[in-house]
Amino acid sequence: MKSISELHHQAVALINKKAYIDAHPLLVSIVKQDPRHADAYFLLGIINMEIGQAEKAVKLIEKARGLDTDNEREYLVYLLKAHSLTRNRQQVERLEADFSQTPTHEPLMLDTVGVALSTVGMHREAMPYYQQAIDLDGDKESYHYNYGIAAKFLGQFDKARQAFEKAIELNPHYVKAYFALTELSEPASHLLPVLHDLLKQPRNVDEQLHLAHAIAKEYEKQSRYQDAFNILTEYKQRTFDKLKYDQAAEEKLFEALHTKAQIPLQGSGCQSNQAIFVVGMPRSGTTLMERILSSHSMVCSGEELHDFAIAVKACSTSSSPRLLDTNVLEQAYQSQWAKIGEHYIARTAALAKSCPRFVDKLPFNFLYLDLIRRALPNAKIICMLRNPLDTCIGNFRQLFSLQNPFTAYSLDLDRTAEYYARFHRWIHEFDSLGHPNFRIVSYEDLVSRPEAQIRSILDFCHLPWQAQCLQIENNQAPVSTASKVQVREPINARSVGRWRRYQPHTDKIQAFFDRQGISTS
Known part of the structure; x- marks a missing residue:
């Protein structure tokens, strides 16, 4: 039988590889052997966050905090994150106030707090955390991206653009940064060849959709509405075919x-x-x-x-x-x-x-x-x-x-x-x-x-x-x-009647609405 130390080491390695299903029974085994093993509860909380069980994550991380004060800082940050995923703004505000009492020089913690604040709509409060993370580690593209997203939500579009461009400079394959950049109103047609090249490379479904939407946005800025519609149709259909859409x-x-x-x-x-x-x-x-x-x-x-x-x-x-x-x-x-x-x-x-x-x-x-x-x-x-x-x-x-x-x-x-x-x-x-x-x-x-x-x-x-x-x-x-x-x-009223740009692709659904007795005029 493996020791608790061996099980813990193996579980951490699996979590780092995102092998959450494999890591879970190892942590359960630790808890059975040692019901006061705080980090096992904490890691179980992390797994539950990753699989969308935020409420369970809150309880597990709170349990860890009650058993161990040596890792209080880390547990506090991820408890804050878990509460943000449950959209509990009150708890996020409370925990952020606790976190802010003691300065930290760990950029990942600062960025995590920023993301938690942004998740509950506190974008203005998140900005200083992102900036601190960047000041400590300016080579991490995700910190610049997160800063840019918050800046965009706050209407600070120049700051957002600079942040996305920096993220792309650090990682030319950072798909979400390209999409975020094209969301800004100014044309970025110089990106089209890059976006098409990225789309030709092996990508997961989510990245393909981001790139297809980014290309479509640039086509629309050039009034190439048919091209925009066609690329969206192609890649959305691919995704739809793989998705279990339960219409019933x-x-x-x-x-x-x-x-x-x-x-x-x-x-x-x-x-x-x-x-x-x-x-x-x-x-x-x-x-x-x-x-x-x-x-x-x-x-x-x-x-x-x-x-x-x-x-x-x-x-x-x-x-x-x-x-x-x-x-x-x-x-x-x-x-x-x-x-x-x-x-x-x-x-x-x-x-x-x-x-x-x-x-x-x-x-x-x-x-x-x-x-x-x-x-x-x-x-x-x-x-x-x-x-x-x-x-x-x-x-x-x-x-x-x-x-x-x-x-x-x-x-x-x-x-x-x-x-x-x-x-x-x-x-x-x-x-x-x-x-x-x-x-x-x-x-x-x-x-x-x-x-x-x-x-x-x-x-x-x-x-x-x-x-x-x-x-x-x-x-x-x-x-x-x-x-x-x-x-x-x-x-x-500039958006009224925008659908006409995409004719004749709208003819079929227009006929559908006519049959349903729903006016399209």
Whole structure:
């Protein structure tokens, strides 16, 4: 039988190779032999973080901290990271305050803290950590990349560009830095030959998608829309063919939403009115609405919060690995509504420190409309609705994370149209229930008549008129969504009708929407 020391050494080596499944039983064996072996718990926490079990990681690393104070610094940093993955901003703020009390000269720790802060939307607070990491080790390309991403979210585009260019200088094969560079509005056509060469080399699916999207962005800047569409189609289809897209489960979830929404209201939820939910399909104007609302002196931005989904999952008894599926939904309707609402308000309490109201702008919260109605009956919900063709093209052109279970449809334009149709039917059926705190807002109406629309929206939210809500370009809050460049500009209608650039590729889905009775005009 191997000694604990041998098992520990072997487990560390496997984790460094990302062989998490192989490392796990070795660490379990250590814990069985020595239930007080702190580093075994810590490494089990690291494994759980890597496989997406952040809540388990939190408990394991907390256990390690309770057993060993010699490695407190390292354990603290990774506990902070684990809490960021659960989107627990309060805990991240608390642990960062503890970390900041003692200076460190370890660049990886500093960068890890920065990433954790960025994960919960604290990009401004993350910047000094990235800078310190760079000052200590300027040859690490990922430190420059992370700095650039935060700078981009903060609207500091020159700093972002310089950081991405430095990352590429240090590592000419750093695919994500190329993509990030092309996301900036200025043309970078000199990169096209390099991007094509990189795409010819053996790449994993994620890197291929990043490169294809980077090339497409540069084609679009040259008005080569057919070329952009074609390269996206080629590489998205390759990915879609390899992906296990469960359309039946998707349809089943939407049908369950319709069925559950008909259940009569029973009990009372949490009476807080702090949250203003902004929902809708991605690329439908949700970020624009968030910028309008967060320009108000009484409202701050929480950006894209996952806290309501986490509260629902925590208060249900579902053992499903997913945040939302039919099983989670079934269990949620057997939960106490006030408990879900209170859990959500507790998780978002840090946002209420500076403003009485906050915006929760997670587009896919439209899947939770009825749960929000029951758990937080006084919360306002604004649902953005945009022309289906513009929305579908916008989703198809967007690079979503392959780990996001809700966006697999976007790899195929036909599937995207079908998803939009389900979304369209669901929000209109929910609207027919007459919830007084729910409102559908047309993106086209908003950008064509901004003052009249914004006055009406503020009135709906019980907020007094403030002219600065019209000047979103003056809003200095970070933006970490796909619209991070556009929303630094004044409200405009330039994106209306953008789908026409991609004809005739849109003809098939336009005919589909006509058959569905969904207007495309």
